[in-house]
Amino acid sequence: MSDYELTYNDYDSREKILPERDKAYTPVMEAIGLSIEFGGLPAVDDFNLTVGRTEICGLIGPNGAGKTTVFNLLTKVYQPTRGKILIDGRDTKGMSTIQVNRAGVARTFQNIRLFKNLSVIDNVLIGMHNHTHYNMLTSTLRLPKYWKAEKAAREKALELLSIFGMQDQADAEAGSLPYGAQRRLEIVRALATGPKLLLLDEPAAGMNPSETTELMENIHKIRDTFRIAIMLIEHDMSLVMGICEGIAVLNYGKIIAKGTPEEIRRNPVVIEAYLGKKRGEKQDAEGQ
Numbered sequence: 001m002s003d004y005e006l007t008y009n010d011y012d013s014r015e016k017i018l019p020e021r022d023k024a025y026t027p028v029m030e031a032i033g034l035s036i037e038f039g040g041l042p043a044v045d046d047f048n049l050t051v052g053r054t055e056i057c058g059l060i061g062p063n064g065a066g067k068t069t070v071f072n073l074l075t076k077v078y079q080p081t082r083g084k085i086l087i088d089g090r091d092t093k094g095m096s097t098i099q100v101n102r103a104g105v106a107r108t109f110q111n112i113r114l115f116k117n118l119s120v121i122d123n124v125l126i127g128m129h130n131h132t133h134y135n136m137l138t139s140t141l142r143l144p145k146y147w148k149a150e151k152a153a154r155e156k157a158l159e160l161l162s163i164f165g166m167q168d169q170a171d172a173e174a175g176s177l178p179y180g181a182q183r184r185l186e187i188v189r190a191l192a193t194g195p196k197l198l199l200l201d202e203p204a205a206g207m208n209p210s211e212t213t214e215l216m217e218n219i220h221k222i223r224d225t226f227r228i229a230i231m232l233i234e235h236d237m238s239l240v241m242g243i244c245e246g247i248a249v250l251n252y253g254k255i256i257a258k259g260t261p262e263e264i265r266r267n268p269v270v271i272e273a274y275l276g277k278k279r280g281e282k283q284d285a286e287g288q
C-alpha cells in the first residue's frame with residue numbers, strides 16, 4: 001500500500017493540508033463519508049474533505065468523476081445516501097437549498113444561469129433579497145423602512161459589482177454582456193447572498209488567457225476582501241495550480257489524492273488517473 005493510499009480518507013490527515021492561518025478555527029466545511037448513488041451506481045463514494053475558513057481549495061478530476069455532484073450535495077440539490085456535511089460546524093442534514101444558502105453556501109454553475117432579460121444590478125439584488133429582512137406589509141405599502149433597505153441593497157450591489165469593475169454596467173441587460181462578463185456577474189450574484197463558502201463550478205470555462213489571469217486575481221481579491229473560503233472545480237490546471245492552497249482529486253467518485261499543488265503535481269496516482277488519461281486522450285487525438 002502506498003503512502004497516498006494510507007492517507008486518502010484518514011480523518012486526521014485531512015487537517016494537515018489546511019492553511020496554517022485557518023487551523024485554530026472551525027472549518028467552514030467538513031464532508032464526512034459523503035456518498036450518493038444513482039440507480040445503485042455510486043457517483044460520489046466516501047468523500048471526506050475539510051475546507052478552512054479562508055482557504056482556496058480546488059476539486060479536480062476527469063470528466064464524470066463526480067465533481068459537480070459534490071457541489072450538488074454541498075448545496076442540497078441532492079441529499080446524500082450516506083455521510084454528512086457540516087457548514088461552520090453545523091450539521092446540514094435535512095436542510096433545503098435555500099436553508100443551506102442562508103447557512104453560508106453559495107455557488108455558480110457550469111452553464112451560466114442569469115436572468116438574462118433583467119438588468120445587471122437586478123440580478124445581484126435578487127441574490128441579496130434572500131437575506132433582506134422586512135415584512136410583507138412594509139414591502140407592499142412601500143413604507144420608509146422598505147425604501148431605506150432598498151437603497152442600502154442597491155449601494156451594496158454596486159459595491160459588489162465594483163470588485164469586477166462592472167458598476168458602470170449596472171443598468172445594462174444581463175444577457176447583452178459579453179460571455180466573460182456574464183460569468184463574472186454570476187460570481188457577484190453568488191457573493192450577494194453573503195456566503196462563508198463560495199463554490200465556483202468551472203469559473204474559467206470559455207474565458208481567454210487574459211480573462212483567466214484577471215479571474216485568478218479577482219478570486220484572490222474576493223477571498224482577501226470578504227475573508228471567506230472558495231472551493232472551485234476547474235479544468236484549467238494553470239488556474240488550479242496557481243491559486244489553490246489545497247487540492248482534492250476525484251476519480252470515479254472517490255478521492256484519490258489530497259494535498260498542496262506541489263504534492264498533487266508529483267503524485268503518481270494523480271498522474272496516472274488524471275494527467276495520464278489526458279495524455280492518452282491527446283495521443284488518441286493525434287493518432288486520428
Ligand SMILES: Nc1ncnc2c1ncn2[C@@H]1O[C@H](COP(=O)(O)OP(=O)(O)OP(=O)(O)O)[C@@H](O)[C@H]1O
Pocket residue numbers: 038043061062063064065066067068069070
Ligand atoms: N441526477 C443524476 N442521475 C443519474 N446520474 C447522475 C446524476 N447526476 C450525476 N450523475 C452521474 O454521476 C457521475 C458524475 O457526474 P458529475 O457531473 O458529477 O461529474 P463531473 O466530474 O462534474 O464531470 P464534468 O467534469 O464532465 O463536469 C456521472 O456518471 C453522471 O452521469
